[in-house]
Amino acid sequence: MLKKKHYLALGTVALVALLIFSLPQRTTSRLKLAAGSVFLPLFGLLNTAQQLPGNAADAVMPHRALLKEIGDLRNENQQLHFQMMQAATTASENDRLRALLGWQRQAPWQLKLANVILRDPANWWRTLQIDLGSRDGVRENLPVLTPDGLVGRISAVGLTRSQVVLLGDPNCRVSALVANPAHDIGIISAGGPLDYTLVELTYLSGNAEVKPGEDVLTSGQGGIFPQGIPIGQIVDSRTVEFGLYTEARVKLSADLGALEQVWVILNPPSNP
């Protein structure tokens, strides 16, 4: 039977929960960051523990292997220099043409590397946390990507860490463009709860002719993601709502299940 002490405990817990629910969104976000900051000492420990195997591997790596790696990196660096020279010529030509048309000049992306420190412990969200925060210039809705493709966007920012909502989460919708002659545009929305590699491309027009293997890129519409970031490739498509729309499954370019480091675009360019 419930005693007075039980009623008191039950009432206190319910009161605390209701109090938190009734707080404004801004206060709840701050409270959430404060509650998360109690894990800061463990972040440091985890970081040290993750670095230990790498340091041990560096210590036992043979001198010859290191020299070979340096040589390979020098070659790659030279190739990238040549590509950059070529790109600079194209960029200056692009700037000139934009100036002739009266379009806004595109600024180069300012990228910052971040380490993935935690993943969402709940199975019904697809988010992760990175070790960059507001003191590093990160703010909400900045795009996050890897060299392979788009990853998601910043959804909450603390002083030293931020939450990234990944592609495939219901809260991360991206306007996407299929690289086909018709340039069909749709919305990247949630995938299945188990498969991190597939997402749905919805709201394509009913007569869209998307084919498997075609590239899907960010369209630049929506104001968050810059144009032209690779998202993935079409796997298959089907018509829905009696032919009103076409939906397609997209295999993501970036491996969201194995992310260790990601890049944050600190100055996402506005599109013309």
Add this chain to the structure above:
Amino acid sequence: MNILQTLLILAAAFLAVFGEAAFPLLHHWLGAQVDLLPVLMVYAALNTDIVTVSSLAVLGGLWFDALSANPLGISILPLCAIGFVIYLQRELILRELPFAQFVLGAMASAVAPAMVVLLLLTGGQEPLLGWGSIWQWLVMTAGGAVATPVVFEFFNRCQQALGYQPRTEISFRPDREIRRGRKQHHADF
């Protein structure tokens, strides 16, 4: 009941939440992360007082939501409900039996995520659900069931190592010892 046990349970909850977020190995292998908070709640409800149960519900729920995209505080109520129901019925539960622990762990691990998802949907949130969620729910239930007897054993050993041991009574009583032979007197020399 002592404060040490409460602190131990809260520390375990803290580490469990951090471990679930920092080491997603189970998520990679099985497609779902097992939540240990319901398991700890089963132990707390069967072996500690109402203050520990309430503290675990509030702090465990807050820590979990802080590292998750859940709205803050949404995990408190399911944990609290599980804890109170088990606490009120604990005199009827054979808590020492591993099978009973297994079943309770399974039930708690099944009910907690279902209640959180229900609260999320009620609150207008849009969690990632699909047919795969049934598999995730089964993995969470089975994982919680397997983990419960392990957690009980762990805490029992901690209790033995850190708590006061009951004084063992032996059948030998010095006041009833029968002394054989002649009494020695100081005068016998």
